[in-house]
Amino acid sequence: MSPNHIGELFEAALGGNRRALGKLLTMVEKQGSSAAMVSERAHRDAGQARVVGVTGAPGTGKSTITGQLAGASGASRPAILAIDPSSPLTGGAILGDRIRMDNHVGCGAFIRSMATRGHAGGLAVAVPDAVRVLDAAGCDPIIVETVGVGQVEVSIAAAADTTVVVVTPGWGDAVQANKAGLLEVADVFVVNKADRPDARGARRDLELMLDLGHRSRWRAPIVLTTATKAEGIDDLWAEIERHTAYLHDSGELIRRRGRRRRDEVADRIELELRDRVHQIVQGEPGEAALGRVDRNEISPAAAAELLLAALKPHNPPEG
Amino acid sequence: MSDPCCEAESPIRVVLAKLGLDGHDRGLKVVARTLRDAGMEVIYLGLRQSTDSIVAACEQEDADVIGLSMHNAGHLTLVPRMVQAVDQAGLDVPVVIGGIVPAHDVPTLIEFGAAAVIGPGASAEEVVSAVEAAVARPTAAR
Ligand SMILES: Nc1nc2c(ncn2[C@@H]2O[C@H](COP(=O)(O)OP(=O)(O)O)[C@@H](O)[C@H]2O)c(=O)[nH]1
Ligand SMILES: [Mg+2]
Numbered sequence: 001m002s003p004n005h006i007g008e009l010f011e012a013a014l015g016g017n018r019r020a021l022g023k024l025l026t027m028v029e030k031q032g033s034s035a036a037m038v039s040e041r042a043h044r045d046a047g048q049a050r051v052v053g054v055t056g057a058p059g060t061g062k063s064t065i066t067g068q069l070a071g072a073s074g075a076s077r078p079a080i081l082a083i084d085p086s087s088p089l090t091g092g093a094i095l096g097d098r099i100r101m102d103n104h105v106g107c108g109a110f111i112r113s114m115a116t117r118g119h120a121g122g123l124a125v126a127v128p129d130a131v132r133v134l135d136a137a138g139c140d141p142i143i144v145e146t147v148g149v150g151q152v153e154v155s156i157a158a159a160a161d162t163t164v165v166v167v168t169p170g171w172g173d174a175v176q177a178n179k180a181g182l183l184e185v186a187d188v189f190v191v192n193k194a195d196r197p198d199a200r201g202a203r204r205d206l207e208l209m210l211d212l213g214h215r216s217r218w219r220a221p222i223v224l225t226t227a228t229k230a231e232g233i234d235d236l237w238a239e240i241e242r243h244t245a246y247l248h249d250s251g252e253l254i255r256r257r258g259r260r261r262r263d264e265v266a267d268r269i270e271l272e273l274r275d276r277v278h279q280i281v282q283g284e285p286g287e288a289a290l291g292r293v294d295r296n297e298i299s300p301a302a303a304a305e306l307l308l309a310a311l312k313p314h315n316p317p318e319g
Numbered sequence: 320m321s322d323p324c325c326e327a328e329s330p331i332r333v334v335l336a337k338l339g340l341d342g343h344d345r346g347l348k349v350v351a352r353t354l355r356d357a358g359m360e361v362i363y364l365g366l367r368q369s370t371d372s373i374v375a376a377c378e379q380e381d382a383d384v385i386g387l388s389m390h391n392a393g394h395l396t397l398v399p400r401m402v403q404a405v406d407q408a409g410l411d412v413p414v415v416i417g418g419i420v421p422a423h424d425v426p427t428l429i430e431f432g433a434a435a436v437i438g439p440g441a442s443a444e445e446v447v448s449a450v451e452a453a454v455a456r457p458t459a460a461r
Contacts (some may be wrong), residue, residue: 018411019410030329091330091353094365102372112379115360117330 006037010045013137016077018110021137025112028129030087031122042136047257049140051131053160054284055185057176057212058167061192064227065236066145067101070109074238079110081130083123083146086115097145110139116153123133125268127156128260148182158185159260161253162243164236168193169202183209186220188239194224194232218246219302271313278309331454334382336364336373336420338401341391350386350417350446357447370404370417377405377412383454384434389418402432413453417446 006027012020024042027034041220052069054062062081070078082091082097095113102111116123127144134142144160146153157163191202203222210219221239225232229270247253280286289303335351337344344366351361362380373385387401387422398416405412413434420428425436434453437446 018375018378019381019408022378026329026381086330086360087355090356092358092360093330094351094355094361094363096365098376099365101365102364110379111376113360113362115330303358 003037003041006034006041010041010136013084013133015028016138021110021133022112024133025130028133029114029117029126031126031129035129041133042129042132045136046132047135048138049131049142050162052141052143052240053157053163054143054145054155054166055163055182056166056190057149057168057180058147060168061225061227062145062147062166063097064235065102065164065166065190065192065225066097066143067109068227068230068233069143069237069240070101070141072233073141075140077139079109079134079142081112081114081127081134081142081144082113083114083116083127083144083153084148085150085153086117088118090120093255099233110134122271123152123156125264125271128159128264148180151181152290154181154185159263160184161247161256162187162240164188164190164240166190166192167202167206169196169199178209183213187218188236188241189220189222190225190232190236191222192227195226195229199224206289216241217250218252280307285310329396331359331384331450332362332380332382333384333386333450334362334364334373334376335361335386335388335390336368336376336382337366337390337426338370338373338397339365339391339393342366342435344388344420345390346390350388353443353446354386354450359450363395366442370401373401374408374410377410378408384450385412385414386450387414387416387418389416389420394418394420395424398428399431406432415450415453417441 009020009024013024020124027038054066056062064081066082070080076095080101084093084095084097086093093115095115098111101109106107108258112130114126131142131144135225144157146157148157148165149152163185167189169191189206191199191206193199203224206222216218223232223236227233247256286307289298289306292298293300293303328440333354335354337347347365351363354361360383362376365374368439376382377385385401385405387398394416398414402414405414408415414432415435415437416428417437420436420437422438428436435449437449
């Protein structure tokens with residue numbers, strides 16, 4: 001893929017060409033050689049969009065809410081990134097979030113489904129790149145839906161400007177959310193399925209947990225929604241906007257985005273290193289060193305020390 | 320493409336949908352699982368889709384292939400309409416038809432531009448290989 005071609009795709013995407021945007025997203029999703037070029041190009045223009053993460057247990061109504069939010073934002077070019085796990089056995093995935101979204105998104109959001117593809121670690125770099133591409137293509141807001149179960153998935157939703165955590169009535173769900181580390185990352189809580197009994201109880205439970213938690217200048221508001229009837233969605237969007245204003249006024253937005261970029265750089269190095277560790281251990285020097293360990297000639301620690309030399313840079317990195 | 324290794328690694332992305340108004344999606348769900356189990360990424364649109372919504376999904380999802388389920392005997396009008404919509408959008412995405420299509424209509428649908436028609440009795444392997452065969456053409460051309 002030539003830089004020229006990538007530049008053309010960006011031009012088209014910025015002009016609202018969905019196919020071009022779809023192609024660019026595929027490139028960063030593959031994280032192949034084109035991805036670096038696309039990412040580089042996108043980074044120049046990114047930073048304009050509001051990024052909202054929506055997470056919570058499966059079935060809580062995240063997709064329904066996300067689709068509704070895109071509409072409630074009143075924005076002309078909202079985008080949704082819906083992330084679901086790939087099957088660890090086959091690498092395949094059923095990405096069914098659009099069903100819950102299309103019905104509501106009369107406004108025509110750009111919706112992209114993304115599978116975790118094998119290693120969830122890859123998501124930690126593919127998602128920021130995808131958000132960057134959407135941002136550079138003029139989409140705003142960008143809403144990222146992830147299932148709040150794995151650590152990586154939660155951290156992806158948490159790497160937004162505003163993170164929305166969805167729970168449903170029933171004490172159990174809030175406790176689950178607590179265990180998954182969801183409560184700490186929430187900027188806004190949603191108790192969805194408020195048409196069910198005891199939504200108020202769920203809100204009370206959350207209030208109690210918030211009372212127990214550490215205090216900061218922002219206390220996460222709790223919004224009751226019935227997403228299937230679009231009830232409470234405008235309130236939810238209003239709270240997201242209030243949080244956006246808080247981020248700006250407090251200077252927290254700059255801090256957050258700075259932290260986000262630092263985490264991404266670290267994630268990328270980690271991913272690359274992990275690949276190289278794999279190569280070294282499975283390669284010839286690895287086999288040789290492991291053979292010596294097997295014959296009790298050297299300890300595993302000594303073997304690691306030996307192999308580590310292969311990782312050390314010949315030249316120190318330039319600042 | 321500078322990166323043949325990684326291009327090959329990406330799973331086939333299938334948009335799976337049912338056109339028009341007919342009722343249930345049990346069969347479609349079975350196909351979705353079959354394709355997932357074969358390592359594909361299935362973007363499941365489900366029931367009551369229009370040619371427009373399917374084309375929009377294909378663009379946004381950069382899908383490799385459309386899987387369309389037919390049950391309401393509308394295939395002779397709906398299939399050409401779908402193929403035409405794909406062409407008009409300038410997409411290079413094959414359309415594979417499944418569901419209930421009388422055997423004698425299969426040649427007509429192929430003539431209309433369907434990449435393959437999978438009969439109601441097809442095995443999982445047959446479904447998978449029909450989709451793979453349909454994709455092979457445009458993927459190689461990329
Ligand atoms: N009763 C009720 N059902 C809802 C509500 N919101 C979503 N659902 C249903 O919950 C199911 C899961 O919704 P979905 O948005 O796919 O949840 P996700 O897995 O968290 O993305 C679907 O059948 C929705 O129709 C709600 O407010 N009330
Ligand atoms: Mg969902």
